[in-house]
Amino acid sequence: MKRKLTMIQAITEAMDQKLADDSRIMLLGEDIGVNGGVFRATEELVHKYGPDRIVDTPLAEAGIIGAAIGLAMNGKIPVVEIQFLAFIYPGFEQIVSHAARMRYRTRGQYHVPMVIRTPYGAGIRGPELHSESVETFFAHVPGLKVVAPSTPYDAKGLLIAAMEDPDPVIFLEPTKLYRAFKQEVPEEMYRVPIGKAKVVQEGSDVSIFAWGAMLRVAEDAAKQIERENGLSCEVIDLRTLYPLDRDTIIASVKKTGRAVVVHEAHKTAGLGAEIISIINDEALIYMKAPVKRITGFDVPVPQFSIEDDYLPTAERVKDGIMETATF
Numbered sequence: 500m501k502r503k504l505t506m507i508q509a510i511t512e513a514m515d516q517k518l519a520d521d522s523r524i525m526l527l528g529e530d531i532g533v534n535g536g537v538f539r540a541t542e543e544l545v546h547k548y549g550p551d552r553i554v555d556t557p558l559a560e561a562g563i564i565g566a567a568i569g570l571a572m573n574g575k576i577p578v579v580e581i582q583f584l585a586f587i588y589p590g591f592e593q594i595v596s597h598a599a600r601m602r603y604r605t606r607g608q609y610h611v612p613m614v615i616r617t618p619y620g621a622g623i624r625g626p627e628l629h630s631e632s633v634e635t636f637f638a639h640v641p642g643l644k645v646v647a648p649s650t651p652y653d654a655k656g657l658l659i660a661a662m663e664d665p666d667p668v669i670f671l672e673p674t675k676l677y678r679a680f681k682q683e684v685p686e687e688m689y690r691v692p693i694g695k696a697k698v699v700q701e702g703s704d705v706s707i708f709a710w711g712a713m714l715r716v717a718e719d720a721a722k723q724i725e726r727e728n729g730l731s732c733e734v735i736d737l738r739t740l741y742p743l744d745r746d747t748i749i750a751s752v753k754k755t756g757r758a759v760v761v762h763e764a765h766k767t768a769g770l771g772a773e774i775i776s777i778i779n780d781e782a783l784i785y786m787k788a789p790v791k792r793i794t795g796f797d798v799p800v801p802q803f804s805i806e807d808d809y810l811p812t813a814e815r816v817k818d819g820i821m822e823t824a825t826f
Contacts, residue, residue, distance in 0.1 A: 500685070500686045500687075501683040501684060501685050501686070502683070502684060502686065503681035503682060503683055503684070504651050504655075504681055504682065504684045505651060505677065505678045505679075505680070505681050506648070506650070506651045506654045506672070506673075506676050506677050506678070506679070507538060507539065507540055507677040507678060508651070508684075509651035509652070509654045509655040509682075509684050510540050510616070510654050510655065510658055510672065511539075511540055511541065511542065511544070512655060512684070513654070513655045513656075513658040513659050513662075513688075514526065514540075514541065514544065514578060514658070514662075515544060515547070516659070516688050517659060517662045517663075517688075518544065518547070518548050518552065520688065521576065521662075523574060523575050523576045524552070524575075524576050524578065524662060525551075525552045525553070525554060525570070525575055525576070525577055525578070526541060526544065526552065526553050526554065526577075526578050526579075526580065527554045527556050527563055527566065527567055527577055527578070527579050527580070528541070528554075528555075528556060528563065528579060528580030528581070528582075529555070529556055529557075529558055529563075529580070529582055530555065530582075531544075531545075531553060531554075531555060531580050532545040532550060532553050532554070532555040533545060533555075536580055536582075537582045537583075538618060538674070538677055540580065540616070541553060541580065559589070560581060560586060560587055560588075560589040560590035561589045561590045561592070561593055563579055563581075563590065564579060564590035564593040564594060564598070564615065565590070565593045565597075567579045567613050567615075568593060568597050568598050568601070568611055568613065570613075571598075571610070571611045571612050571613040571667075572601065572609045572610075572611060576612050576613065576614075576662060577613045577614075578613070578614045578616060578662060579613065579614065579615045579616065580616050580617070581615060581616070581617040582617075582618075583617065583618055583619070583625075583628065583629045583630075583631075583674075584617045584618065584619035584620075584631055584632070584633060584671065585627075585628040585629065585630075585631040585633065586617075586628065587615070587617060591636070594615070594637070594640075594643070594667070594669075595640050595643075597611075598611045598613065598642070598643070598667040599640045599641065599642030599643045599667060600641075600642050601642075602642065602666065603641075603642060610665045610666065611666065611667050612664060612665050612666065612667070613667050613668075614658070614661045614662055614664075614667070614668045614670050615667070615668070615669050615670065616658075616670045616672060617669070617670070617671060617672065618671075618672045618673070618674040618677070619631065619632055619633075619634070619647075619671045619672065619673065619674065619711070620632050620673045620674050620675055620711060620712050620763055621675070621763060621795075621800050621806055621809060621810055622674070622675035622712060622806065622807075622810060623674050623675055624803040624806065625674075625803075626802070627799040627800040627801070627802075630674075630800040630806070631799075631800055632711075632762070632763045632764040632765075632795065633764065634647065634669075634671055634740050634764060634770065635764060635768060635769055635770055637669045637740075637741070638740045638741040638770060638773075642666065642667070643666070643667055643668070643669055643741065644661070644664065644666055644667070644668045644669070644693055644694075644739070644741060644742070645668075645669045645671065645739070645740040645741040646661060646668060646669070646670050646671065646693060646738065646739050646740070647671040647672075647673065647710045647711045647737075647738065647739075647740055648672070648673075648691075648711075648738060649673065649676065649709075649710060649711055649712070649714035649715070649736050649738070650676075650682055650714075650736075651680075651681065651682040651684050652682050652683070652684050652691075653691050653697070653736075653738060654672070655684055655689070656689050656690050656691030657670070657691045657693065657738065657739075658670060659688055659689065659690050659691075660690040660691055660692060660693050661693065663690070664693060668693070671711065671740075673711035673712040674712075675712040676711070676712050676715075679715075691738070693739050694739045694742050694744060695738065695739065695744055695747070696735050696736060696737045696738055696739070696743075696744035696747040696748070697735065697736045697738055698733065698734075698735055698747065698751070699714070699718065699734045699735065699736050700718065700721060700732065700733060700734040701733055702721070702731040702732040702733030702734070702755065703731040703733070703754065703755060704730045704731045704732065704755055704757065704824065705730060705731075705732050705733070705755050705757040705758065705759060705820055705823055705824060706732075706733045706735060706748075706751040706752050706754075706755045706757065706758045706759070707720070707721060707732055707733065707734045707735065707758075707759045707760075707761060707816070707820070708735050708737060708748065708758065708759070708760045708761070708774055709734070709735070709736065709737070709760070709761040709762065710736060710737045710738065710740060710762070711762075711763070712763065713761045713762055713763055713811060714734070714736050716761060716810075716811055716812065716813055716816060717734050717759075717761045717816060718734055719813040719816075720732075720813040720814075720816035720817045720820065721734050721820075723813060723817055724817050724820050724821070728821070728824075730820065730824055732820065733751050733754070733755055735747060735748070735751055740770055743770075743773070743774070743777065745777055745781070748774060748777055748778065749777070749778070749781050749782050752778050752782050752785060752786065753782050753785045756785055756786055756787035756788075757786070757787055757788050757823040757824065757826075758774075758775075758778060758786075758790045758791070758823070759790070759791045759792075759793060759816065759819045759820055759823060760774050760775070760790065760791070760792050760793070760794075761792075761793045761794070761811050761816055761819075762792075762793075762794050762795070762811075763794065763795045763809075763810055763811060764794065764795055765794065765795055765796065765797045765798075766792060766794040766795065766796065766797055767797050769792070769794055771792040771794060772792075774790070775790045775792070778790055787826065788822075788823040788824075788826035789823070789826065790823075791819040791820075791822055791823050792819075793811045793815050793816050793819045794811060795809055795810065795811065796809060
């Protein structure tokens with residue numbers, strides 16, 4: 500049966516169903532028990548599963564993630580909630596030095612099946628440390644998988660897949676989309692495969708790559724540009740940021756010959772640069788124009804009064820599409 504859920508409801512349901520399905524699953528985080536988490540993603544779960552499985556932790560990200568690594572190596576599957584992505588920095592060393600490389604370091608004797616959930620991105624009128632988009636930090640680290648859903652359907656399916664993955668997964672939740680819209684989501688458990696992008700809209704003139712909250716911006720721009728200029732845009736939701744779905748990226752640009760990448764992270768060394776490199780390595784001779792990046796700027800996320808000027812908009816994306824189309 501399908502019902503319409505918001506993204507936050509879909510995420511809660513995924514955790515609820517896996518907690519019931521697998522006794523190894525446990526949740527750790529700040530205020531995730533009685534309070535239900537800062538965005539209420541874990542609301543009521545402590546009453547169903549108890550404080551031994553829904554663990555309220557001290558305000559200590561290094562300790563939360565370090566404890567989760569130890570639990571994962573000893574038979575549990577911990578799902579960590581970090582309140583905001585930029586709060587993860589105190590636990591960064593635990594992630595990159597231990598979680599990501601434990602299987603390599605032990606030659607496969609130990610795995611670290613854990614998920615780190617964290618909201619990210621601007622557009623919610625929060626301070627800069629509540630609004631950063633620094634996915635590149637984690638996509639650079641071998642041993643981690645990095646996921647960023649754009650819809651309630653994908654959020655549930657990807658989170659279930661992440662909780663069943665034998666390796667650590669960074670699960671990035673676009674804060675702006677938590678309650679932005681509802682979508683039909685199956686009641687039963689299902690999986691969306693990690694590492695597979697989704698062609699949201701078929702097109703023939705230009706490929707647009709996006710993820711998270713920027714997917715809706717890309718879709719809006721594609722609809723407007725088709726209506727106003729008659730250009731056919733192929734819109735692709737990457738969904739997994741590491742490992743990237745190279746096959747879908749290359750197949751699309753071979754078809755269209757043009758590409759635009761949209762992300763709200765800083766431009767320098769953002770994932771857009773890696774996508775351009777993949778295209779240059781494997782499909783350069785098919786390209787009719789340079790790849791265009793529409794991104795955030797190389798500054799901290801500004802205060803809310805000018806936050807909208809920082810984020811990519813449909814107008815900026817349309818300008819990028821026209822620049823590639825008229826090259």
